[in-house]
Structure formats: C-alpha cells, structure tokens
Amino acid sequence: MLVVAGSWLAGPSPQWSHLTATVLPVYLRHSLLLALLTGGGTLVIGTAAAWAVARLRFPGHRLLQWALLLPMACPAYLIAYTWTGLLAPEGPLQAWLPVALPDIRNPWGAALMLTLVLYPYVYLLARAAFVHQSALAQEVARSLGAGPARRFFRVALPLARPAIIAGLALVLMETLADYGTVAYFGVPTLSTGIFRTWFGLGDRLAAAQLAAVLLAAMVALLALERGARRQRRVSGDARPAAALTLRAAPAVLVPLALCLPVLLGFVLPALQLLIWSLPRLAQAGDADFLKLVGTSLLIALCTALATTALALALVWARRLRPDRPRRLAASLAGFGYAVPGTVLAVGTVLVLAALDQGVNRLAGAVGLAAPGLLLSGTLFAVVFACTVRFATIPIQSLDAGLQALPPSLDHAARSLGAGPARLLRRVHLPLLRVPLASAALLVFVDTLKELPAALVLRPFNTNTLAVRAFELASDERLADAALPALAILLAGVIPVLLLTRSLDHPRPTSDPGNAPPGQRLEETAHAAP
Amino acid sequence: MLRLDAVHVRLAGQTVLDGIDLSLPTGEIGCLLGPSGCGKTTLLRLIAGFVDAQRGALTLAGERMLGAGEPVPPEQRRVGMVFQDMALFPHLDVAANIAFGLPRERRSQRRQRVAELLDRVGLPGLGRRYPHQLSGGQQQRVALARAMAPRPRLLLLDEPFSALDAELREQISADVRAILRDQGSTALMVTHDQQEAFAMADRLGVMRQGRIQQWDTPARLYQRPANRFVAEFLGRGRFLRARLSHPGQAELDGASVPVTAVHDARPGDPVEVLIRPEDLHTDPHGPLRARVVGSVFRGARVWYTLALNDGQQLVCSLPGHPRLAEGSRVRLAPAVTPLVAFRTDAGRWTLDAGRWTPDAGR
Incomplete structure (x- = not known):
C-alpha cells in the first residue's frame, strides 16, 4: 500500500498527462457507473430480502433464509461468463425463447452480475439488524398511529441504516476492486486500467499511480464502513418484534420473488457449469488438472496458515500488552482487505522485485552466484499478496473471539503462575480453536477464488484454478472453463454453509465464559467475498 | 506480610491511587470498603501485579515486588486471586481448573491436593463437572479452591460474592471465612457491602478517591471514625x-x-x-x-x-x-x-x- 501511495512521490509519470487526457475520464466514468448501479441494486435487493426474511413468515422461510446467501459463493467473474454462455445466441435459453436475448457484455450487464453476487453483504448485515430490532420501537410507532409503510420507512429502516451502510460500503469496495467481470465484459474501469497500463503500455509508474487513485476511494469507503459499524450499538436486549405470517397470494409471491436472486445468482449458473463439465469430468484425473488443483491448494493452504499465524501474533500481542504500536499494527493489517487485488499485485511486485535486486546485488558483492528471482517470481509472491489482502479475516475473527474472553481469565491464569506461553497454550488456544479454524477456512476459500493477484504474480507456467478458468473463458472456451470454475464454486459454498450455522444461533450465550467462542462468524463473515 | 508504602498509580491521566500505605500481618483477613471508583479494585490488581505503580513500594513476605527495578511479574508473585466474575476456565473441568496452578507437581500429588481442596470447599466428587454445570455458589467455591491450590502467600478476593444472591452470600462468606481461617491464609478482600466487610474482616479500610481514609479494626472504624467521610459511609x-x-x-x-x-x-x-x-x-x-x-x-x-x-x-x-x-x-x-x-x-x-x-x- 505504502509503495503504491508513494508512487506519487516520484512525480507524475510522463504518461500521466496522456492518461488524464484520454483514458482516465473513461475509467472513472465506468467505475462510477458500476458503483452506482451495483450499489443501488444490492441496496434494494439486499434490504428487501433482509426485511422479508426477518419480519415475514412464509413457506420455505428457513430454506430461503440461508439460500439467499448462496450467491456469495460465486466469484463475479464466474457468473459473468456463465451468463454469457447461457444467453448466447446458440445457448440453451435462446432455443426456448422466441425473443432475441440481450447482450450483457456492457457496463449494465457487469453491474447486474456484480449485484447478483454482492447483494448478500447487504442482506447479511441488514438481516441481523432487522432481527435484533426490539419490538418496542415498532409498538411505540403503532401506538402513535403509524401504519405499516410508515413504520418501515420511519422506524425499521433508520434503525437498520448503519448496518445497511456497512454492507453497502463492502459492496462498493468489492465492485471497485473487481477485475474479472469487467475485464471479461470489456468494460474499461480503474481496476482494468491498472492492468492495461502495466502490461499494455509497460508503464509501471503510471499503473501504480492509477492504483493510488483507486486506493484513495477504498480508504474513503473503509472509513464509511467503520463509522457505520460504530453506530450499530442500539439496545438489542429487548424482545424481538414478532414476525408476520403471510397467507393466500403473498405467501406464494414473496418466496417466489426471493427465489429469483438465488436462482439467477447461484442455481442457474451452477447448473450450467455442471452441464458443461459433465462431458469433461474425465479430465479431472488429468495430470494437468491435478497440478492445477495442487498449486491452488498449496497457495490457499500457505495463505491460510500465514494469515492465521500473523493474526495470532498481532492480536495476541495486543491482548498481552495493549500499547499504542501494537494496537496500530493490528488495525493497519486489517486494511489489506480494502486494497484491490490489482493494486496489491502492483505493490507486491514493486516491493519484492526491489528486495530481489538487493539480494542479488548483495550476493554479487560477496562473490556468490546471483540467486535470481527469489521472491517476486515465485509462488511466494502470490501467497504474500493474498496474506496481505486476507489477513483481516482471521484478525477480526480472533479479535472477536478474544474479546469474548474476559480479561480476568488471563489474570487468573497468571496469578496461578502461568507465564505468557502457558497462557496461550493452555487457555487462549483451546478457547479460540473454533474462530481460528473457521477464519483459516474462509481465507483458504478466498485465496482459491482470488483472481487478479494470482494473475499478475504467479510464476511462469504455473496456474491456479481461478486463473485457468478466467483464461479459458476469455478465450471463449466457456465449456472448457467449467471444470475449474465448478471446483471454485464448490469450495465457495463451504463458508456459506458455515455462515448459515451461525444464522441459526445469531447470538452467543449471555455468559461469555461459557459461550462457544466460535459463534462469531456473522462478524467475520462480512469480510468474506 | 503485606506492606505498601506511599503507592501512587495513574491510569489514563487520572490519579487512581494516591499515596497508599497499608500493612497486613500474616494470617489476618483485611477488607477494603469504598464507593465504586474509589480505587479499591485497582489496589488489589496492583498487589496481584496487573497494574504498575508510578511511585511507592510493595513488599510481600519481605520480598520487594515493586519499587526496586522491574516489578515482579504476576506469575512469580505467588499471590492468589479470586475474581468478581470467578473467571473459571470454561474449557477445563473443575479438577483441571483447580490443578491449573500446580503444573510442576507430580500427578499423584496433584490429584491428592485437588481432592483435598474439593473436600475443604464442600464439593467432594465434583471434579469431573464443567464450570457451566455448576451453580453460582459452587463456582465461587471452585474459584476459591483454585486460588488456594498453589498455597499462595497472599489471597486476594475482588468482590467475590457480588455475583451471588443475598441469601447465598451470607452463607458463602461465612464459609469462606472459616476456610481462610482454617488454612491460616492471609487475605485481602475488596467489597462495597458493609455487612460483608464487618463479618469477614480482622482489619478494615475505607477508601475514597484513591486514598485509604482509615485502616483499623471494624469496631474501631465504626465507633471512632477518623473523619466525616468514614462516619457517613458506615451506618446511617x-x-x-x-x-x-x-x-x-x-x-x-x-x-x-x-x-x-x-x-x-x-x-x-x-x-x-x-x-x-x-x-x-x-x-x-x-x-x-x-x-x-x-x-x-x-x-x-x-x-x-x-x-x-x-x-x-x-x-x-x-x-x-x-x-x-x-x-x-x-x-x-x-x-x-x-x-x-x-x-x-x-x-x-x-x-x-x-x-x-x-x-x-x-
């Protein structure tokens, strides 16, 4: 991040004025349009679905409650190319429909794809807010003569606003960071612009400077999200509002409407991927494919371990002695998530290449053979970038887990003669097993899905599932891309299933000492793409 | 046994302890009484080693804990503590909780000490239970047993009965006093309940704004309060x-x-x-x-x-x-x-x- 921001210190790149004159306005306009459309779309779908699930009871309520989260499992670039295939003139839908299907490979289509997979962020946070709103506010409004519409717009919605804004900020961060969808649809945004400037024009400085522009937007969104989360402390201990049971026509229409985003965002694309990959299932045993899976798993595993270890070190050090530098370190590390994969890739290459050069020069100086690209050209670079990007997940998870443990537990252990090492081994680690494991799993899956960082940083002749799927799709070999895509999708369902478990027990038991410390996924979850 | 000289503590820019002098002889039970925010819990945490002092000295059984170089870390002080929320380890059963402070003892010795303590606090045979399976009073007894297991030189009790309801409180506090007496423990307790303090203490202190107003026997404190604050605080x-x-x-x-x-x-x-x-x-x-x-x-x-x-x-x-x-x-x-x-x-x-x-x- 620092490196990227610091690129401005070098002064505007020679290409910069050229950039501002030509493509920058185009990038900005498209990024803004995407953000507006996706933000509006997720806001409406997410909030409406959240309210319906929280306040209404209808057939299929339990199923829809978690099914609405399923699109989260889908990286946007996957459903983008799946829908392209579905809607293609020779595709399965056109055969059934008399009217010509629209081409979705434009900014509007990209916004639609992003909306379909990102609305669960708004849904997840807004649902929790609606569920925890006390009945009292509703009853007061009723006693003052407010009808249902007025109660929703004047009471329920404002009370849930901080949660909705937090969800929206996450959506916008994802939208601006998205690379795969817009690249596939040929929509020129800031994030694809960084790529083109780097690889097309070969101007690293200008690319880094573009990245800095994107980064500034991210920091603003992050501040918005954190600010909104601070406001979320509304008294939630009161009795929750009673749900309304639907009858007759609404009992059919509401669940049908709620099925729509799930169908479009998950079920149909997943089915299509399955159909495409069935004839190719034999390839699953290929050495090529196995190597692909192996590389992906290796990267994901290393990242999961590295982030978890990093989080443990940072969060735990702060617990032990909460002084200023340690608090700062932990919250700084949490910023990585706001950094789009493309920006991160640029920064990582710059840092690691400089390190490599240093090492090589040092080796040359002492008369050894230059070791070549030790860091920047290896899997290490991918793991490093993903670690920076996803470190916030275990940090937040551990933080929440540790905060649920009263400090008197630490004091009790220490007054019984336990030093820091024993405190960690005998008290904290056993009590944090669940949040540690679930955070590691989330990182694992996110790393499997991560596209831009892997695309830039992977060594030559090495591929990951995400990169392979994207490359094949970009070459219009949609059906060939299905197998790796399906593998990613299946992996993505795992954290969603985990999340739904925490939906069923939305709150930890009131006694923090006895609560299973793993029930904090709802907190962690918003960090999981 | 315990001796504090002119201890000053500032936390977050606020003077919390302002020149504390205190001494507690071996085998006695001391009580600190005061309104909330008077610094009594901080004083306890200071003695346990969780809070540092800016000035002053703390001596325990003749050893300097504070006031000479680096303060001795809590795990080396041999000071036991019973916490307000009891702070039992939720993932360990009762026996493992009590044995937590005995990592170096041989297994048979450890088992014997746990059984002995469970017996003493009136919970024989409950070693395999987990904290959440115990009532509040039982958890309180386990917390006491756990703190006493490593035979601390001094036992600190931070509002140990505040989580219990009124009836249970009276009974448990009488039990605890009997147990402490029986073991010859030196103990310092913090409370805001006068009756509890009068019932438990050999020596009683009233604190206000980071100072000990008077440190005396309960009877003298009541009959000869040193100042208006003490007089107003005790009785009506x-x-x-x-x-x-x-x-x-x-x-x-x-x-x-x-x-x-x-x-x-x-x-x-x-x-x-x-x-x-x-x-x-x-x-x-x-x-x-x-x-x-x-x-x-x-x-x-x-x-x-x-x-x-x-x-x-x-x-x-x-x-x-x-x-x-x-x-x-x-x-x-x-x-x-x-x-x-x-x-x-x-x-x-x-x-x-x-x-x-x-x-x-x-």
Missing part, C-alpha cells in the same frame, strides 16, 4: 450542629452530651455530632427533648424521625412498643458514650498514620 448517621462546651462535652440543642475529643477545636467552637439510629434511647430523665415527626415500621424496631427544639432532625431506632404517635414528645439520652464529633469543617482533614493532616485540595 446524621450530623447535628452543636458547640463544644468543654473538652469531651458538647452543647446540642441546649443539652450537654459527652463527645469524643475533637482535634484542633477549643471550647466555644462549632462542632458536628454524629447521631446514628442506635445511638440514643428513650430516658425520662434524658437531656434531649424531641418531637416525633414521622416513623417507619421495621418489625422489632421502629425508626422514628425526630425533631429537636431547634428544628434539627435525626433518625432514632426505638423498640416497637409502645408505638409513639406523631407529634408526641420524647426525652432521649445517649446510649453510646461518647458520641462521635468533628469540627465543622473537618471533612477536609484526614487521620494519616495517627496524625491529623489536611486532606489537600479535597
């Missing part, structure tokens, strides 16, 4: 305006009553006399005359609000029979002599190590 007294007539005598509403020696006051100076509900009784020849203005029935006793001739009101606890009607007149005599008296502005003075010193700026 009222202060009445009076005038010192001779040393040891004050004129209250035209009557002469025996009072304690008043520091720095000469005959003729205004003083305030503390009257607690049980300090007066009816006496046909008593020097004080009062009129009944209100009463609250309390079973065996009735608490009357009485007005003296000069209009000052006091509360007096008298037998339920005969019930005095509102407006009737009574004559009263001191049941406790001498009555406690302070100079009118004495709130600003503190008895410090036996000497009266101005309570600077408070």
Whole structure:
C-alpha cells in the first residue's frame, strides 16, 4: 500500500498527462457507473430480502433464509461468463425463447452480475439488524398511529441504516476492486486500467499511480464502513418484534420473488457449469488438472496458515500488552482487505522485485552466484499478496473471539503462575480453536477464488484454478472453463454453509465464559467475498 | 506480610491511587470498603501485579515486588486471586481448573491436593463437572479452591460474592471465612457491602478517591471514625450542629452530651455530632427533648424521625412498643458514650498514620 501511495512521490509519470487526457475520464466514468448501479441494486435487493426474511413468515422461510446467501459463493467473474454462455445466441435459453436475448457484455450487464453476487453483504448485515430490532420501537410507532409503510420507512429502516451502510460500503469496495467481470465484459474501469497500463503500455509508474487513485476511494469507503459499524450499538436486549405470517397470494409471491436472486445468482449458473463439465469430468484425473488443483491448494493452504499465524501474533500481542504500536499494527493489517487485488499485485511486485535486486546485488558483492528471482517470481509472491489482502479475516475473527474472553481469565491464569506461553497454550488456544479454524477456512476459500493477484504474480507456467478458468473463458472456451470454475464454486459454498450455522444461533450465550467462542462468524463473515 | 508504602498509580491521566500505605500481618483477613471508583479494585490488581505503580513500594513476605527495578511479574508473585466474575476456565473441568496452578507437581500429588481442596470447599466428587454445570455458589467455591491450590502467600478476593444472591452470600462468606481461617491464609478482600466487610474482616479500610481514609479494626472504624467521610459511609448517621462546651462535652440543642475529643477545636467552637439510629434511647430523665415527626415500621424496631427544639432532625431506632404517635414528645439520652464529633469543617482533614493532616485540595 505504502509503495503504491508513494508512487506519487516520484512525480507524475510522463504518461500521466496522456492518461488524464484520454483514458482516465473513461475509467472513472465506468467505475462510477458500476458503483452506482451495483450499489443501488444490492441496496434494494439486499434490504428487501433482509426485511422479508426477518419480519415475514412464509413457506420455505428457513430454506430461503440461508439460500439467499448462496450467491456469495460465486466469484463475479464466474457468473459473468456463465451468463454469457447461457444467453448466447446458440445457448440453451435462446432455443426456448422466441425473443432475441440481450447482450450483457456492457457496463449494465457487469453491474447486474456484480449485484447478483454482492447483494448478500447487504442482506447479511441488514438481516441481523432487522432481527435484533426490539419490538418496542415498532409498538411505540403503532401506538402513535403509524401504519405499516410508515413504520418501515420511519422506524425499521433508520434503525437498520448503519448496518445497511456497512454492507453497502463492502459492496462498493468489492465492485471497485473487481477485475474479472469487467475485464471479461470489456468494460474499461480503474481496476482494468491498472492492468492495461502495466502490461499494455509497460508503464509501471503510471499503473501504480492509477492504483493510488483507486486506493484513495477504498480508504474513503473503509472509513464509511467503520463509522457505520460504530453506530450499530442500539439496545438489542429487548424482545424481538414478532414476525408476520403471510397467507393466500403473498405467501406464494414473496418466496417466489426471493427465489429469483438465488436462482439467477447461484442455481442457474451452477447448473450450467455442471452441464458443461459433465462431458469433461474425465479430465479431472488429468495430470494437468491435478497440478492445477495442487498449486491452488498449496497457495490457499500457505495463505491460510500465514494469515492465521500473523493474526495470532498481532492480536495476541495486543491482548498481552495493549500499547499504542501494537494496537496500530493490528488495525493497519486489517486494511489489506480494502486494497484491490490489482493494486496489491502492483505493490507486491514493486516491493519484492526491489528486495530481489538487493539480494542479488548483495550476493554479487560477496562473490556468490546471483540467486535470481527469489521472491517476486515465485509462488511466494502470490501467497504474500493474498496474506496481505486476507489477513483481516482471521484478525477480526480472533479479535472477536478474544474479546469474548474476559480479561480476568488471563489474570487468573497468571496469578496461578502461568507465564505468557502457558497462557496461550493452555487457555487462549483451546478457547479460540473454533474462530481460528473457521477464519483459516474462509481465507483458504478466498485465496482459491482470488483472481487478479494470482494473475499478475504467479510464476511462469504455473496456474491456479481461478486463473485457468478466467483464461479459458476469455478465450471463449466457456465449456472448457467449467471444470475449474465448478471446483471454485464448490469450495465457495463451504463458508456459506458455515455462515448459515451461525444464522441459526445469531447470538452467543449471555455468559461469555461459557459461550462457544466460535459463534462469531456473522462478524467475520462480512469480510468474506 | 503485606506492606505498601506511599503507592501512587495513574491510569489514563487520572490519579487512581494516591499515596497508599497499608500493612497486613500474616494470617489476618483485611477488607477494603469504598464507593465504586474509589480505587479499591485497582489496589488489589496492583498487589496481584496487573497494574504498575508510578511511585511507592510493595513488599510481600519481605520480598520487594515493586519499587526496586522491574516489578515482579504476576506469575512469580505467588499471590492468589479470586475474581468478581470467578473467571473459571470454561474449557477445563473443575479438577483441571483447580490443578491449573500446580503444573510442576507430580500427578499423584496433584490429584491428592485437588481432592483435598474439593473436600475443604464442600464439593467432594465434583471434579469431573464443567464450570457451566455448576451453580453460582459452587463456582465461587471452585474459584476459591483454585486460588488456594498453589498455597499462595497472599489471597486476594475482588468482590467475590457480588455475583451471588443475598441469601447465598451470607452463607458463602461465612464459609469462606472459616476456610481462610482454617488454612491460616492471609487475605485481602475488596467489597462495597458493609455487612460483608464487618463479618469477614480482622482489619478494615475505607477508601475514597484513591486514598485509604482509615485502616483499623471494624469496631474501631465504626465507633471512632477518623473523619466525616468514614462516619457517613458506615451506618446511617446524621450530623447535628452543636458547640463544644468543654473538652469531651458538647452543647446540642441546649443539652450537654459527652463527645469524643475533637482535634484542633477549643471550647466555644462549632462542632458536628454524629447521631446514628442506635445511638440514643428513650430516658425520662434524658437531656434531649424531641418531637416525633414521622416513623417507619421495621418489625422489632421502629425508626422514628425526630425533631429537636431547634428544628434539627435525626433518625432514632426505638423498640416497637409502645408505638409513639406523631407529634408526641420524647426525652432521649445517649446510649453510646461518647458520641462521635468533628469540627465543622473537618471533612477536609484526614487521620494519616495517627496524625491529623489536611486532606489537600479535597
């Protein structure tokens, strides 16, 4: 991040004025349009679905409650190319429909794809807010003569606003960071612009400077999200509002409407991927494919371990002695998530290449053979970038887990003669097993899905599932891309299933000492793409 | 055993402990009493080693814990602590909780010590239970057993009974006192419950704004409070305006009553006399005359609000029979002599190590 921001210190790149004159306005306009459309779309779908699930009871309520989260499992670039295939003139839908299907490979289509997979962020946070709103506010409004519409717009919605804004900020961060969808649809945004400037024009400085522009937007969104989360402390201990049971026509229409985003965002694309990959299932045993899976798993595993270890070190050090530098370190590390994969890739290459050069020069100086690209050209670079990007997940998870443990537990252990090492081994680690494991799993899956960082940083002749799927799709070999895509999708369902478990027990038991410390996924979850 | 000298603690820019002197002999139970925010819990945490002092010294069994180089870390102090929320390890069963402080002992020894302690706190055979399977009182006993297991030199108890309901409290505190006595433990307890403090303590301190106002036996603290704050904090007294007539005598509403020696006051100076509900009784020849203005029935006793001739009101606890009607007149005599008296502005003075010193700026 620092490196990227610091690129401005070098002064505007020679290409910069050229950039501002030509493509920058185009990038900005498209990024803004995407953000507006996706933000509006997720806001409406997410909030409406959240309210319906929280306040209404209808057939299929339990199923829809978690099914609405399923699109989260889908990286946007996957459903983008799946829908392209579905809607293609020779595709399965056109055969059934008399009217010509629209081409979705434009900014509007990209916004639609992003909306379909990102609305669960708004849904997840807004649902929790609606569920925890006390009945009292509703009853007061009723006693003052407010009808249902007025109660929703004047009471329920404002009370849930901080949660909705937090969800929206996450959506916008994802939208601006998205690379795969817009690249596939040929929509020129800031994030694809960084790529083109780097690889097309070969101007690293200008690319880094573009990245800095994107980064500034991210920091603003992050501040918005954190600010909104601070406001979320509304008294939630009161009795929750009673749900309304639907009858007759609404009992059919509401669940049908709620099925729509799930169908479009998950079920149909997943089915299509399955159909495409069935004839190719034999390839699953290929050495090529196995190597692909192996590389992906290796990267994901290393990242999961590295982030978890990093989080443990940072969060735990702060617990032990909460002084200023340690608090700062932990919250700084949490910023990585706001950094789009493309920006991160640029920064990582710059840092690691400089390190490599240093090492090589040092080796040359002492008369050894230059070791070549030790860091920047290896899997290490991918793991490093993903670690920076996803470190916030275990940090937040551990933080929440540790905060649920009263400090008197630490004091009790220490007054019984336990030093820091024993405190960690005998008290904290056993009590944090669940949040540690679930955070590691989330990182694992996110790393499997991560596209831009892997695309830039992977060594030559090495591929990951995400990169392979994207490359094949970009070459219009949609059906060939299905197998790796399906593998990613299946992996993505795992954290969603985990999340739904925490939906069923939305709150930890009131006694923090006895609560299973793993029930904090709802907190962690918003960090999981 | 425990000794603190001039300990000062600042936390987040606020003076929390302001010159604490305290000593507790081996085998005694000390109690710190005070309103919330007075620094009593911080003092306990300081002794345990979770808080650092800016100045001052702390000695435990002759060893310097604080005041000479780096403070000794909590795990090396051999000070046991029972926490307000009990802080049992939720992932360990009762036996493992109690054995937590005995990592170096041999397995058989450890098992024996756990069984012995479970027996002593009245929970034999519950070693395999988990904390959430125990009642509040049982958790309290396990917390005590766990703190005592490594045979600490000093046991600290931070409002140990506040999580229990009133009935259980009385019983458990009596049990705990018996256990501490039985083990010959030296203990320091923090509470805001006077009755609990009186019942437990050999030595009692009242704290206010980071200072110990008085450190004495419970009886002396009650009968000879060192300043107005202590007097007001213990019991439900009222202060009445009076005038010192001779040393040891004050004129209250035209009557002469025996009072304690008043520091720095000469005959003729205004003083305030503390009257607690049980300090007066009816006496046909008593020097004080009062009129009944209100009463609250309390079973065996009735608490009357009485007005003296000069209009000052006091509360007096008298037998339920005969019930005095509102407006009737009574004559009263001191049941406790001498009555406690302070100079009118004495709130600003503190008895410090036996000497009266101005309570600077408070």
